[in-house]
Amino acid sequence: MRVALFLTCVNDTLCPDTGRAVVRLLTRLGVDVDFPMAQTCCGQAHYNTGYRRQAEPLAVRYADVFREYDAVVTPSGSCAAMVRELYPRLGRRAREEGRGESLADALAPVVPKTFELTEFLVDVLDVTDVGAYYPHRVTYHPTCHGLRGLGLGDRPARLLRAVRGLELAELPGAEECCGFGGTFAVKNPDVSAAMGADKVRAARSTGAEVLCAADSSCLMHLGGTMARMEAGMRPVHIAEILASTEEEPWG
Structure with missing residues (x-):
């Protein structure tokens, strides 16, 4: 292939x-x-x-x-x-x-x-256990395009649950938009910022160290919001978690 x-x-x-x-x-x-x-x-x-x-x-x-x-x-x-x-x-x-x-x-x-x-x-590839190791408490945000456009369903969660050392925490209001929406964040900054703050507060309530998603644009938006709110969390793309092993550096 x-x-x-x-x-x-x-x-x-x-x-x-x-x-x-x-x-x-x-x-x-x-x-x-x-x-x-x-x-x-x-x-x-x-x-x-x-x-x-x-x-x-x-x-x-x-x-x-x-x-x-x-x-x-x-x-x-x-x-x-x-x-x-x-x-x-x-x-x-x-x-x-x-x-x-x-x-x-x-x-x-x-x-x-x-x-x-x-x-x-x-x-x-018909695989959910990719041999990853990531010893952190993680919560997953399903981004709008993945959730509604592609219908990813539980695929990301199945992959994350198979990662050794990872504790997956359920995100309250997971299906709500983070507020980025591409140029929506530029044209409607106050609404976008409020939506992002709601998402970060929900993520922080899980006690997770890491907020994970499958779209870097949403993670960029949420990462900036977390920094401003001093949330004590990090945005990490799911690819970086799945690529981590005991032999390779992980963040």
């Missing part, structure tokens, strides 16, 4: 350790991971802000870069949801506007083979 890592803009710019963790984890599981250097943005930010036509060239580039792979794995529920949910919409809208089938045809091959990391582990 030819597998490619789609790192995403946020991880490439701000959270490169998350991408390294994905490669370390998949390599440990016997997967040979390629990183095509031609990858760029999936177009999610443009699409979600109302610039649909500007997102189209980025979607076509994504399809071109990853077309030859059997699976594309990304440590981002939101970007995986962009490909799986919104690329088909881009194709349909182009067809409705009389621009032919070319866009839909270009995007269709990559849609079913793009996976968020926990989906790939559980559904494709």
